[in-house]
């Protein structure tokens with residue numbers, strides 16, 4: 030099915046919020062945020078999207094199909110002057126849409142934006158060491174593993190490792 034990638038708009042807040050909630054409720058999702066810890070409201074989400082893209086803040090791209098949000102990718106920049114050239118990346122694609130190239134398209138757009146800003150020169154992320162699909166996608170886009178944080182995450186009662194990955198823009 031057709032989908033488009035575009036910068037998220039304030040009016041996407043509600044659907045984006047629903048997308049994240051659905052994602053966090055997946056039983057095996059490898060994201061270190063429990064559904065009851067997702068306290069951001071749709072109104073706060075709207076405000077974040079209204080402020081972005083801003084050189085001081087963040088940007089979010091969404092995948093859209095048939096009026097629904099099917100995926101998102103976001104950058105959050107460091108707020109201290111020492112770190113404001115660093116953006117932390119997060120991304121997700123709805124379960125029904127995975128392995129169909131949506132993540133790659135989101136990443137392509139996000140990287141083009143990062144290159145065009147000049148303000149961001151390093152992009153980093155954390156990923157569960159067992160999240161092979163995500164790691165493969167990140168490596169394909171030039172991210173390198175810089176370290177392994179042993180037992181950094183509690184996942185279903187087990188302590189598991191995550192990786193820090195980064196690429197210079």
Ligand SMILES: CC(C)(COP(=O)(O)OP(=O)(O)OC[C@H]1O[C@@H](n2cnc3c(N)ncnc32)[C@H](O)[C@@H]1OP(=O)(O)O)[C@@H](O)C(=O)NCCC(=O)NCCS
Pocket residue numbers: 059060120121122123126127128129130131132133134154155156157160161162163165166169
């Ligand atoms: C990670 C994620 C965003 C990728 O999105 P996507 O739309 O499926 O990405 P694409 O279809 O563009 O690419 C997926 C790649 O993973 C590969 N892949 C899928 N399952 C895999 C597995 N078990 N082992 C290794 N590679 C795998 C696919 O082959 C494809 O790579 P290729 O194109 O080089 O063959 C998506 O899986 C997702 O949202 N997962 C849940 C949330 C999440 O984990 N987010 C990342 C947190 S760090």
